[in-house]
Amino acid sequence: MSCKNIIIQAGLADCPRKSRWPARLDLLQSSTGLILGLFMWGHMFFVASILFGKDAMWTITKLFEGFFFFGKSHPGLVSCVVGFVVVVFVLHALMAVRKFPINYRQWRTVRAHAKAMKHEDSTLWVWQVYTGFLLFFFASAHLYQMFVWPQNIGPYASADRVWSDSLWPFYLVMLLAVELHGGIGLYRLAVKWGWPNASRQKLKKVKWALTGFFLILGLATLAAYMKIGYEHRASVGERFTPDWVLEKDLSAGHHGDSL
């Protein structure tokens, strides 16, 4: 056992100076939360490109796969981004779980407290705990899927997953959890660090407006994938390729699937 561990075990870790790690861990919790919150919003815009049509979503997908830079799709690039998000997600979960109620007494107390107080920010925190707990499972499953099968992102592939693979209830729950958790979290970051220096009423208004906007956008997007998936249920596995690409490929002697 190292000397350091012997000192920590003896309860003397903070002698004579307090450890600087609590400060760093607090910064890590906030910064990973900020990255995930902003990623969540950006991600929603990319996914919502389906609302502009299959061509738009295909273009965004291929953009991330590097198709327009290398002339060929590299789904591995998506796995790299997912890998980075996994690291940030795990770090954030590790930091955030420190704040969870850790036994029945704490849970009973904080729940009764939030109910009796009828204080919005305290109640929002309880919701952050509920949704954060859900995301341990839902976000992990989603990230694993995207990391291992990045090639299965596209207008038909995603829609088949939503409808034919029956994942729409999964995405519905995750959408609600992630939008509530992220929106509340970003609001809390602002009041926690005092930036932007606006009144809480104003920050909360912006927060609810953004949460409402992204929830509506998310629900509309999910509905669009469900519709496409339903219409495409007879041809599961087929990949979408825009007509203009097919025409270009046919004239060049390629087949669309090889993209």
Place this chain on the structure above:
Amino acid sequence: MSGNNNITRPQHRQLRFQVLRYDPATPAVPPRMQAYQIEEADGMTLFIALNEIREHLDPTLQFDFVCRAGICGSCAMMINGRPRLACRTLVRDLPDEITLAPLPFFELIKDLSVNTGKWMRGMSERLQTWLHTQEGAPEADIRRIEERMEPELAEQIYELDRCLECGCCVAACGTAQMREDFVGAVGFGKVARFRLDPRDSRTDEDFYELIGDDTGVFGCMSLLACHDVCPKSLPLQTQIAFLRRKMAVMGLKGAS
């Protein structure tokens, strides 16, 4: 002059109280809610209502008060689930049903009476909430005239010094309810006050030793009920955020 029979007295409400009764000295009797009913009076505060109950309905009901003017902070209690000062709460702002309970977190004496002083003293000793002057410093010599202070700075210090230590912020804090060793907003307010004071020789490094961990400023989850219930409307939200930024900088600077 004939009597004017047209004068109508305003109809006063019947206020129904549900008060949590418990005496730690007789633990065999479990905590229970006791009902009282009194008639509302003009300008009645909750403090007056409680005295009415004690005087006319139940002399055994125990609660604290000293100043009756929102200065001493003794009469803080949970009023319909939120901590407030009884003497500063007008019953006309409350519904017909009023639930009263002692402040959580603090040692219960009996019924609505809690020992906030014991915890406040412990907090004060833990955070060393007094001026620290270096030996030989001009401030340490009580025969000298004090150094001049800019009125704006004096105002800022005075603003934080208005804290009553009533305990409302701690009773409203979700973090403190879960973690008994949490410093609480009252403690952060004190640290912020001494950090502002140029007569105090302590640096951020010294303050980090007091609040630089999860029982201190990094444990605060920014639920901000402390800020919302403070009877003196102290700027607790901005002070805690400010301390958090300063202590985070210490974390980045430090070596261990």
